[in-house]
Amino acid sequence: MSSPSHFRKVLVANRGEIAVRVVRACRDLGIASVAVHSDADAGALHVRLADEAYALPGTSPADTYLNVEMIMKALAESQADAVHPGYGFLSESTALAEAVTRAGKTFIGPPxxxxxxxxxxxxxxxxxxxxxxxxxPGSDGPVTSGAEVRAFGERHGYPITVKASYGGGGRGMRIVRDGAEADDAVAAAQREAQAYFGQPEVYLERYLExxxxxxxxxxxxxxxxxxxxxxxxxTVQRRHQKLIEEAxxxxxxxxxxxxxxxxxxxxxxxxxxxxxxxxxxxxxxxxxxxxxxxxxxxxxxxxxxxxxxxxxxxxxxxxxxxxxxxxxxxxxxVRGHALEMRINAEDPAGGLFRPTPGTLTEVRPPLGFGVRFDSGYEAGDTVSEYYDGLLGKLIVHAQDRPAAIARAQRVLEELRVSGVATTKPAHQAVLRHPVFTGDRHHTTWLETDAELKPALAPETSPAEAAPRPAGDDRSVVVVAGREYWVPYVAEQASAAAAPPQAAPPPSGSGPRRAAGMSGSSDGVVRAPMQGTIAAVSAQVGSEVAAEDVVCVLEAMKMENPVTAGKAGRVTEVRVTVGAGVSPGDTLVVIE
The missing domain is CATH 3.30.470.20 (ATP-grasp fold, B domain)
Structure with a gap:
C-alpha cells in the first residue's frame, strides 16, 4: 500500500491502546504523530511513542479527551494536517468533525x-x-408515554425494549414485559438517557430474547x-459490553x-x-x-x-x-478464524467485574505464531480510575474456530499481568465452557445462564483471613500481590455479591447488571472503591430493603450499583450525582 503522503502530521485525539495503534500505523506510513494527554496520562505509552505531545489540563474526560476546544487548540499549536479520533470519546462527535473541517484540516472519519x-x-x-x-419491529419515532408502549405491544406483542435514541452500552434502556410496567419504564429510560447522553429521547423495539x-x-x-x-x-457480553469477539x-x-x-x-x-x-x-x-x-x-x-x-x-x-x-x-x-479477548483491569470474582485501578508491576504478553497483543500499557504504568480499564486486546488467529479457541487458551495461560486484577479468569472460564465451545451462546448468556461461579471464585489469602481490630470496619485484601484496605463487607452481603442466576430478569427490570455491592450491617453505606456517583436513588426519610440500590458508583466507565445492606429508614444522603468519592467514604446512612 502506498503512503498517504497528503498527511505530514496526524493528531490522535485519544488515549490508551487505540492511540498507540494509530501512532504505530502513522509511523509505518512515514507520517508524524501528535499525542494529546490529560494530567493523569502525562507519562502514558501513547505519549512516549508519539513524535509530539500536547497537554489537556485536568483529569476528567469532560475536561480533557471530550473537550473539543482543547483538542482544537492542540491541533492549531501542533499544525497537524488531520485528526484521528480513535474510538470512544469524540470519535462520533459531529462537533469535532465540523470544527476540524472549519479549521481547514481533515477529520479521519465519515462526514x-x-x-x-x-x-x-x-x-x-x-x-x-x-x-x-x-x-x-419498532416505533416510527420517539415515544413519550406508557400509552404509546401499550399500543405498540398490542400490535407487536411483548417484551418490548425502551431505548435511548442517543445512547448505547445498555444505558437508557428498560425491558417492558406487560403494559402495567410501561409508564415507569419510559420515565426511567428518559431519566437515564438525559443523565448520560444529554438527550431524554427514547424509542421502542420488539425485544429478542x-x-x-x-x-x-x-x-x-x-x-x-x-x-x-x-x-x-x-455475542459474549456482560453489562451490554463485549468481552470476547470473533470473526x-x-x-x-x-x-x-x-x-x-x-x-x-x-x-x-x-x-x-x-x-x-x-x-x-x-x-x-x-x-x-x-x-x-x-x-x-x-x-x-x-x-x-x-x-x-x-x-x-x-x-x-x-x-x-x-x-x-x-x-x-x-x-x-476471509481466511481462518480469529478471537479477541479484552483484557480489562477488572476483578471478575463472583461475577462482579469490579474495576481495579492501580500500578502495573508486570506486563508480559504471550508470543507465538498467530498471536497479537494491542496494549496501551507497559510495566510501571498506572491504570487510572478516571478512564476505562482496557489494558489491552489479546488476539489470536488459526485455521478454524476450534484451533483458535485452543490457541486462545494457551496464550491466556502465558499472559502475565501483575499489580491489578484482570478479566483473564473470565476469559479462561468462557473458553472452557461447553456452551461457548459448542457455539450455542446468546447475548445474555454470560449473565443469566452461564455457570461460571466456581471458575470466578475469589482466592482467599492469609491477609483476608486475619481478624479485624475492634471497631475497625475495614479489611485487607490482596490482589495480584498488592495489599488494599477496603470497607468491611458484612456477611449478609454474600447474597448480594452472588453472580446472576440462570433465570430471566424479573418483570419490569432493566438490562441485567452484575450483582450490586452492599453496605454493612451497621447501616453505613460506604464507597467500595474510588469513582464518581452516577445516580442516587436513596432519599432522606424513605424506607429501604437490604437489597435496594441506594446509588450507582461509576468507576473506569463501568456502573456499580451499591445496595443498602440493611433494611431501615434513610437518615442521611451524603453524596450527589457527579461527586467523586474515595474507598470508605460514607454515601448513605440507614437506621
Whole structure:
C-alpha cells in the first residue's frame, strides 16, 4: 500500500491502546504523530511513542479527551494536517468533525452529516428502512408515554425494549414485559438517557430474547466504492459490553452472510459514508435485524484484520487523504478464524467485574505464531480510575474456530499481568465452557445462564483471613500481590455479591447488571472503591430493603450499583450525582 503522503502530521485525539495503534500505523506510513494527554496520562505509552505531545489540563474526560476546544487548540499549536479520533470519546462527535473541517484540516472519519444520521437510533432506523435493511419491529419515532408502549405491544406483542435514541452500552434502556410496567419504564429510560447522553429521547423495539450479536465491517472511499470486510460475532457480553469477539460468525448460513454484507454496504452507500464503519445486527433463527451503525473504528477491528489481511487504520488514513481503497470487493477473502479477548483491569470474582485501578508491576504478553497483543500499557504504568480499564486486546488467529479457541487458551495461560486484577479468569472460564465451545451462546448468556461461579471464585489469602481490630470496619485484601484496605463487607452481603442466576430478569427490570455491592450491617453505606456517583436513588426519610440500590458508583466507565445492606429508614444522603468519592467514604446512612 502506498503512503498517504497528503498527511505530514496526524493528531490522535485519544488515549490508551487505540492511540498507540494509530501512532504505530502513522509511523509505518512515514507520517508524524501528535499525542494529546490529560494530567493523569502525562507519562502514558501513547505519549512516549508519539513524535509530539500536547497537554489537556485536568483529569476528567469532560475536561480533557471530550473537550473539543482543547483538542482544537492542540491541533492549531501542533499544525497537524488531520485528526484521528480513535474510538470512544469524540470519535462520533459531529462537533469535532465540523470544527476540524472549519479549521481547514481533515477529520479521519465519515462526514458530520453521516455521523448525525447514524448517531440517533431513530434516524438510523429510518435510514435502514429506506435502504431496505431488515428491522426489528419498532416505533416510527420517539415515544413519550406508557400509552404509546401499550399500543405498540398490542400490535407487536411483548417484551418490548425502551431505548435511548442517543445512547448505547445498555444505558437508557428498560425491558417492558406487560403494559402495567410501561409508564415507569419510559420515565426511567428518559431519566437515564438525559443523565448520560444529554438527550431524554427514547424509542421502542420488539425485544429478542436469545439473539446473537453479529456485525459487518465496511470501509468506503470518496470515489464511490463501499466494501464489506466480512462479519464479526460479538455475542459474549456482560453489562451490554463485549468481552470476547470473533470473526467470522460460524452459526449463520452462507445466504444470510451474503445478505448481511449486502445490507451493510447498501446502508453505508445510502448515507454517503466515507471511512471505516460497522453495521450491527441481531440474529435469531438465521434471520437478521438492523441494530445500529457505529461511525468509527471498532475496538474489535483486529479480528477482521487478521482474517482478511487488511490494515483498517491504514485504509482510514488512505481514504481520508482522498485516495481510493486499496482493496476491491472481489479481493476480499476471509481466511481462518480469529478471537479477541479484552483484557480489562477488572476483578471478575463472583461475577462482579469490579474495576481495579492501580500500578502495573508486570506486563508480559504471550508470543507465538498467530498471536497479537494491542496494549496501551507497559510495566510501571498506572491504570487510572478516571478512564476505562482496557489494558489491552489479546488476539489470536488459526485455521478454524476450534484451533483458535485452543490457541486462545494457551496464550491466556502465558499472559502475565501483575499489580491489578484482570478479566483473564473470565476469559479462561468462557473458553472452557461447553456452551461457548459448542457455539450455542446468546447475548445474555454470560449473565443469566452461564455457570461460571466456581471458575470466578475469589482466592482467599492469609491477609483476608486475619481478624479485624475492634471497631475497625475495614479489611485487607490482596490482589495480584498488592495489599488494599477496603470497607468491611458484612456477611449478609454474600447474597448480594452472588453472580446472576440462570433465570430471566424479573418483570419490569432493566438490562441485567452484575450483582450490586452492599453496605454493612451497621447501616453505613460506604464507597467500595474510588469513582464518581452516577445516580442516587436513596432519599432522606424513605424506607429501604437490604437489597435496594441506594446509588450507582461509576468507576473506569463501568456502573456499580451499591445496595443498602440493611433494611431501615434513610437518615442521611451524603453524596450527589457527579461527586467523586474515595474507598470508605460514607454515601448513605440507614437506621
Amino acid at each position: 458530520a452529516d453521516a455521523i448525525a444520521v447514524m448517531g440517533s437510533k431513530v434516524t438510523a432506523r429510518q435510514a435502514a428502512e429506506r435502504a431496505g435493511v431488515p428491522l426489528v 436469545r439473539p446473537r450479536h453479529v456485525e459487518v465491517q465496511i470501509v468506503a472511499d470518496t470515489h464511490g466504492a463501499v466494501v464489506s470486510l466480512g462479519n464479526r460475532d460479538c 467470522p460468525c460460524t452459526v449463520i448460513s452462507d445466504g444470510t452472510r451474503q445478505a448481511m454484507d449486502e445490507a451493510a454496504v447498501a446502508l453505508a452507500a445510502s448515507v454517503g459514508y466515507v471511512g471505516a464503519g460497522t453495521v450491527e445486527f441481531l440474529v435469531e433463527d438465521d434471520a437478521f435485524y438492523f441494530l445500529e451503525m457505529n461511525t468509527r473504528l471498532q475496538v474489535e477491528h483486529p479480528v477482521t484484520e487478521l482474517v482478511t489481511g487488511v490494515d483498517l487504520v491504514a485504509e482510514q488514513l488512505r481514504v481520508a487523504a482522498g485516495l481510493p481503497l486499496s482493496v476491491r470487493q472481489e479481493d476480499v477473502t
